Amino acid sequence: MNLGTSRRGGGCRPVLRAAGCWILAGAAGWLAVDEAGLRAQPSQLPAIASQLRHARGQHVVPLYRGWFTGDDGRIYAAYEYLNLNADETLHIPVGPDNAVAPGPADQGQPTWFLPGHRHGVFAVPLPAGSAAEITWTLSIRGQTLRMPSNLGPLYEIEGLVNHGGSFPGNTPPVVRFAPDGPAGRGPAGVAREVDAAVGQPVPLDVWVTDDGLPPPPDRGMVIRSLQQSYRRGDGSATGLTVAWTRYRGAGPMSFRDAAPPVEASRARTAATFDAPGRYMLRALVSDGSGFDGCCWTNAYVAVDVRPAGF
Numbered sequence: 001m002n003l004g005t006s007r008r009g010g011g012c013r014p015v016l017r018a019a020g021c022w023i024l025a026g027a028a029g030w031l032a033v034d035e036a037g038l039r040a041q042p043s044q045l046p047a048i049a050s051q052l053r054h055a056r057g058q059h060v061v062p063l064y065r066g067w068f069t070g071d072d073g074r075i076y077a078a079y080e081y082l083n084l085n086a087d088e089t090l091h092i093p094v095g096p097d098n099a100v101a102p103g104p105a106d107q108g109q110p111t112w113f114l115p116g117h118r119h120g121v122f123a124v125p126l127p128a129g130s131a132a133e134i135t136w137t138l139s140i141r142g143q144t145l146r147m148p149s150n151l152g153p154l155y156e157i158e159g160l161v162n163h164g165g166s167f168p169g170n171t172p173p174v175v176r177f178a179p180d181g182p183a184g185r186g187p188a189g190v191a192r193e194v195d196a197a198v199g200q201p202v203p204l205d206v207w208v209t210d211d212g213l214p215p216p217p218d219r220g221m222v223i224r225s226l227q228q229s230y231r232r233g234d235g236s237a238t239g240l241t242v243a244w245t246r247y248r249g250a251g252p253m254s255f256r257d258a259a260p261p262v263e264a265s266r267a268r269t270a271a272t273f274d275a276p277g278r279y280m281l282r283a284l285v286s287d288g289s290g291f292d293g294c295c296w297t298n299a300y301v302a303v304d305v306r307p308a309g310f
Contacts, residue, residue: 058085179207
């Protein structure tokens with residue numbers, strides 16, 4: 001089988017192409033593919049998953065989310081990735097195997113790749129007045145994949161406001177690292193730098209506000225398709241969520257709570273590092289509306305960790 005990709009609804013997903021084999025055809029049962037074409041088969045054949053999953057040993061696919069115009073008037077190209085491993089996290093340092101071009105190889109991309117599809121991970125600002133295409137290259141285990149940007153109108157996303165849909169005017173959460181600190185919203189987000197020592201917990205507090213869209217599901221009613229679409233079918237999902245992950249840095253580290261609740265507009269947690277080095281952490285702040293172009297915000301914290309006692 002060969003693994004390819006298809007686009008649907010502004011995102012990318014893996015698909016399987018088969019020749020001379022069995023493939024799953026949804027509720028219709030199974031189809032056999034041979035030189036005579038597709039042949040319907042009895043539905044009592046053994047059922048297997050419609051997608052092959054590998055725990056380890058696979059590579060990472062760079063994905064292009066689309067482009068948007070930022071608050072500063074510049075064009076941003078938004079990227080994400082698909083780690084084809086179900087369990088394995090991969091580290092690909094910035095360099096020939098993990099580069100954005102043209103320009104410097106390091107343009108803010110991750111080096112730590114968690115399993116599965118990770119949405120809206122980073123955005124690259126293009127030079128002011130530029131409409132040049134850029135390309136993100138990832139190489140691992142003998143596989144080199146390149147994902148170019150595309151600034152055509154079909155690839156424009158509503159990174160900072162939902163102009164249509166069920167809740168027009170919906171905007172990403174506004175995120176700060178202090179109550180009166182600089183604010184960021186959207187895929188480009190907000191960033192800060194801190195110093196720390198090995199074994200010393202690093203506070204990771206963010207202050208989050210939003211416009212109230214989409215509204216929480218009405219618990220007194222059956223969840224209608226509108227609510228299900230915007231809350232991804234989860235009737236318990238209300239308000240804002242914050243999810244911390246490692247973004248860069250190869251040493252062992254941990255979060256006190258990787259998904260701290262937002263209470264009184266503040267989400268509090270901490271990270272502890274077990275080895276010195278340069279790390280970066282990412283908080284994905286969502287209003288629950290998904291990743292169809294809007295509305296989420298990235299917050300990045302770069303941490304320089306020195307040895308204990310220094």
